[in-house]
Every structure is written in C-alpha cells, then in structure tokens.
Amino acid sequence: MHSIAKVIDTINEWFGRIVAPLIGVITLVVLYDIALRLFTGRPSDWAFDITKMLFGAHFMLMAAYGLRHHAHVEVDVLKRLLSHKKQALLDILGYLVFFVPFIWMLLTFGWDFFMRSYSRGETTYGMVSIPVYPVKAVIVIAAVLILLQAIAIVIRAIQQLREETA
Numbered sequence: 001m002h003s004i005a006k007v008i009d010t011i012n013e014w015f016g017r018i019v020a021p022l023i024g025v026i027t028l029v030v031l032y033d034i035a036l037r038l039f040t041g042r043p044s045d046w047a048f049d050i051t052k053m054l055f056g057a058h059f060m061l062m063a064a065y066g067l068r069h070h071a072h073v074e075v076d077v078l079k080r081l082l083s084h085k086k087q088a089l090l091d092i093l094g095y096l097v098f099f100v101p102f103i104w105m106l107l108t109f110g111w112d113f114f115m116r117s118y119s120r121g122e123t124t125y126g127m128v129s130i131p132v133y134p135v136k137a138v139i140v141i142a143a144v145l146i147l148l149q150a151i152a153i154v155i156r157a158i159q160q161l162r163e164e165t166a
Contacts, residue, residue: 001155008152009068012145016065022058026051045127053135060138064145067153085164091157095150103147110139 033047066072079087114136116122122136123129 002159005152005155005159008148012064012068012149015145016062016068019058019061019065022054022061026054026058029054046130049124049126049128049130053130053132057135057138060142061145063142064149067146067149083164084160088157088160088164092154092161095154095157099150100147103143103150107140107143107147110136110143114140 029047029051033044033051036047037043063072079090082090114133117133117136122132124132
C-alpha cells in the first residue's frame, strides 16, 4: 500500500512541477495586454479571456500538488493535541466522510459540465471565440488528481494506525 501512495505522490509532484510555470505564461499575457493598452490605447481582443482560463486551469491543477505538500488551510489547532493514532483516525474519517464524497461529486458534475460544453462546441463570447471545453476538462483532471492524493493520505493514515497498534 505504501508503494501506491508513493506513486500517487510522484504523479502529483510531477504534474505540479509541470503546471507551476503556467503562472509565468499568465504573467506574460497580462503584461502584453497592459503594454498594448499603454501604446495603442486599446486592449487585445483575447488576452482577458485567455488570462481567466489559464488562471482557472492553474489554480485547479495545482490543488492536488498543494494537498500533497499540506499547503491548504487546515484547522489543526485541536488535532495537534491528539495522539498520533487519533490524528490518523480523524484523517481517515474526515477524508472518507467529507472529502472523498465532495471530490466524487466534483468529478461527476464536472464530467457532465465538460461533456455539455464539448458537445455544444462552447466558446467565449468575446471578439475572438476561444473554445471553453478544454478549461472545463481541467475540472475533471483536477478532481481525479485530488481524489488520488486523498487516497494516498488515507493510505498513510491507515499505515500510521497499523504502526500505532503494533
């Protein structure tokens, strides 16, 4: 089971390191649009839509990486007072009862959201019609990666329980 958790960690680490530089691309698009406004007095027709899409994709795709590195907000003030065994039980309970069902719902509804957009050939409403379904597919990809990372966390908590009881 430990090897499964390590594979999941490796996938999310690799994915996070590939997606992280996307923030540089977003910055370049914003700077381009600012320069265009400054020098021509008119923004580009596409930069605002692209910036929104890229930032949304970046935020969603980095969520599993953040979960892997415990970068998300946790209210662990009380959890720190518990024994390691009780912390592991709390992790298992919290992830299985609250987190996994929420992510499963995100995955299910996200897939429907993506498929509806794809089947309709949905595009942005600006001057330049940019396809929207690739960004909506990111919801599904992010949900899968987050669900995998939650599985890795539960596996580690189960291992910690086994070590505490042994």
